[in-house]
Amino acid sequence: MSLTQSVLFAVVLAPGVIFALFSVLWLLGWNAPERVLTRATAITYSIATVAVAWLAWSVYSGGGATIAVPLGDWFTVHDYHFPLVLLGDGLSLPFLALTVILVGLIGQFSATYLHRDPGFARFYILLHLFAFGAMLIFSAGSFDLVIGGWELVGITSVLLISFFHYRQGPVDSALRVFIVYRACDIGIITAAFVLHHMAHSSSFAEGMPHLVDGDATIVGLLLLLSAAGKSAQVPFSGWLPRAMEGPTPSSAIFYGAISVHAGAYLLLRAQPIILESPFATAAVILIGLLTAAQGSMIGRTCADAKTSLAYASLAQVGLVFVEIGLGWTWIPVMHILGHAMVRTLQFLRAPSMLHDYHQVHAAAGGHIGKTGKHYESFIPQGLQLWLYRMAIDRGHLDTIMERAFLQPLMQTSRFLARLDRIGLSTARAPEKKTAEIHAVAAHNERVIDG
C-alpha cells in the first residue's frame, strides 16, 4: 500500500475507530469527560483535514490520477463477492474535505453548545459514527460499500433527531424520519443487487458498469428513489422539518451540509448511468424543479428559523438535482460545497438569530423597513391564498403520503391481526390478563405521578 493509499485508508477509518473506542468504554462503565471527547475530536479532524488536503494536492499534482485502495473482498461466496475498495478522486475528495472540516467545526461548536448536557457523550459518539458513515459514502468504490455508509448516516441521523428523547415530539419525528429512510433505502439496496445481476459488479472503481437503456432506467430510478429520500426531495420532503427536533449542531451538519447532500453525491457518482436513460434524467430534473419550487414556497411561510432554513436548504438541493440532470458535474459540486458552508453557518447562528437581527438593524442606524417587493406580489390574490394554504400544509405531502401508504398499511395490519385472532376464544385469557396488568400499571402510575 503506497503512502497516499495508507493516508486515505486512515482518514476514512479514524472516525470509526474513535466511535468504537468511546462506545466500548461507555459500555464498560466509563463516562468520558467532556474535555477528553472534545480534544479527541479536535485532534482527529484537524489531522484528517491536513491529510485530506495533502491527498487533494497529490491528486492535483498527479494530473488528477485517482487514488484507489483495494482492500480485497469483504466476503466471497461462489462468484459473488463484496469488494472493499476506497476511492479518492476529483469527486470524492471535495466531499471528504467538506466532511472532516465541518465535523471538526461542529465538534468545537458543540463543546460549548452542549456543555453539561446529559447527552454530551452520546452526541459525540454519534457524531463520530456519522462521520464514519459519511466518509464511507464519499470514498466508497462500489455501491455495496456506499450502502454501508448510507445506512450508518441514516441511523445516526435518526438517533440524533431523538437526542432529546425525554420529550415525545423528537421521538415521534425520529420514527417518521426512520420510516422514510428505510422505505427509500430499498432503492439503493435493490439497485446494487440489480447491478450485480445485470453487470456482474456494483464496483465503479474502474469505471461505472455499462448498462443498456432499459437497465439504466431501472437502476437510475432506484438510485433516484434513495437519493430523493436522503435529500428530502419531493415527494419525501415532509421529513425535513421534523428532523429539526434534534440539537442545532446536528441539524447544521446533517440537514444543512452533509446528509442532505448525500443524495446529490449519489446521483453525481451514478451520473453516467442516469444520463444513459432519458427517462431517469427527466425524472431527476423534474423532481429537482418541483423540490426547488416547493422549498422556496414553503420556506416563506415557516414560523421558526430552523424550519425556514431547512426549506431553503431543500430548495438549493433541488437546484443541485436539476444541475446533475442537465449533465453538469463541476457546477453541482461547487454549488454543494458553497451551499453546505453557508447553510451550516446559518444553522449554527439560528439560536442567535434575534440577536443578529437587532445587530444588523442597529448597524444600519435604525429599523430597516420591508419593501414588500416579492415575486409573490405579482400572483393574483385568489391564487396567493390557495398557494398559502398549500404552503402552510407543506404541500399536502404528508397528508398524501399518509392517506396513500400509511393508513392502508395500518388498516391491512389491523385486518390481518383480526384474521389471526379467528378461533382464538380460548386464547383470550392472557390478553385480558395483559390488559388488566396495564390497567393496574396505568392506575399506579397516575397515583405515583400525582
Add this chain to the structure above:
Amino acid sequence: MADLSFPFVSASIAFPVMAACLAFSSERWARLAGVAGSSASALCALECLREVQAAGGARLGELSTLGIFAADPLNATFLVLYSFLTLGILILAPRRDTSSKITGTTLLLLAATLAAYGADNLMILAAAWTLSALPFILGPFTGTWRPRAGLAASCVAIFGALGIIARAAHDGGAHNPFSLAELQGHNFGGSAAFALLIVAIVCRKGIFPAHAWIEDAAEAGPVLPVCLFINGHLGAFLLARVVIPDFPLSAQGAFPILSDLALFTALYAAVRAVAETKARRILSLLVLSQSACILAGLESATPEGITGALIHCMVVAVATTGLFSVLRLMEVRFGRSFTADHYLGLSEYTPRLAVFFAVCGLSLVGLPGTLGFCSEDLLIHGTLVSHPQVGLLLPLATAMNAVSLFRLFSKMFLGTQRTGIHGVGDAIPRERWVLAAIAVFIVVAGVTPSAAVALRRNAAQALNATLSPSTSVAENR
C-alpha cells in the same frame, strides 16, 4: 465415514440431561447445574466443530456401527450456537425464571434439540424433534391451544413421513431404513413423505398459514424458553438435513412454491407487526418474518442464498435471543408486560439494556457493521438470482421489520420519562456480560464476516451440490 476422536455429540447431549436431573432435584442449585451442564455441552460441541473443520468439512461419525449421531459442517455450527445460547439464557435469566422445573426443562430442551441436530438417523431425529416440542405441548411451557396444536401437528407429520419412508426404504432393500446416509437421494416414500415433511416444517417454522402459534407462544408462554425453542430453527434444519438430500427432485419442483410461501410469510408477519402493540408479539412477528427469509434463502438453490440462509440462522438466533432477553429483564424490573401504546422513556433507568436492545435489533434488520448485513446481502442476492420476485420483496419485508423494531425501541426506551420509579437498576454484571458477548459476536462477526462465511461454506456447498450439481461442480473447480 471416519469417527470423531471422542463421542462429543453424545457427550454434549448427555451433560444437559445429567444437569437436568440435578436441577429437578434441587431448587437451590438449579441455575448452577444448568450453567455447568450447558457449559460442558458447549465445550463438547466446540471440540466437535474443531474436529469437523480439521477434517476439511467431512462428515464424522460417532461409533459408526451404531449410526446414531454424526457431525458435519451443517450441524456442528448449530450444536455450538445452540448450546452457547442456552448457556447465555441460563446465566442471565432473572431469578424467578430459574426454578428447578423451568431450568430442568430448558436443559432437556437443549438436549433434545442437540440430539435432533446430531442425529444420523431419521428415527432419532423425529424422536428428538418431538421431545423438544413436548414441554410446549404437555407442559410446563404450554400456553394457548394454537402452539399445542401447531407443534402436535408437526410431530404427527414427521412421524407420518417417517413411517412412509421406512416402509418404502424397507421395500426398496435398504439395509437400515432409518439411516440418513442410506436414504440420501433415493426419494423413498415419494410425494406423500415429501408432503408430510413439508407440513412438519411449515407447522414448526410457523410458515403461513401455520404461523399464529408463534405469537401465542411468545405472548402466553415463558418468553425465554419460547425464544430458545424458536431459535432452534429445527424446521430449516429438517429441510437442509432430510428434505433436500433425500428428495432432491421433489424439492427442486416444489421450491418455487415454497419460496413464494416463505416470502408471503415474511411480508405477512412484517405487515402484521406494523400495527401490533404488544412487545412480545412484535418480537415474535419479527422472528417469524426473518425466519421465513431463511427458508427463502435455502430454497433459492444458489450458493449465495444458501450460505446467506445458514448465516441468517445464526443472526436470527443470536439477535432475537438478545432482544427477548432484554425484554424479559425489563418486564421483571418494571413488573409489567410491555406494549407499544405509549412512550415509557425507560432508557433513563436502563441505558445499557437500551443499547443492547438497539444493537441486537439493528443486527436483525441488517445494519452494516453487524453480521445481519452480510447475511441479508447474501440472502437477497441469492434469491434475486433464482426467484427475482422474492429477492425484490425481501428488502421490503426487512424495511418494515426495521420500522416495527425502531417503534418498539422508541416506545420502550425513549419518550416522556416516567416519574416515581425508584431502585430500578441497569443490567447487573451477569446480564451485562452475556449481553455484551452477544453484542461482541454480532459486531465482530459483522466486521469480519468472511469467518462466518467460511464456517458455513462447506455446508452450503453440500446443499447446493444436491440441488444444482452443475453450479457446484463449477464452484469446486
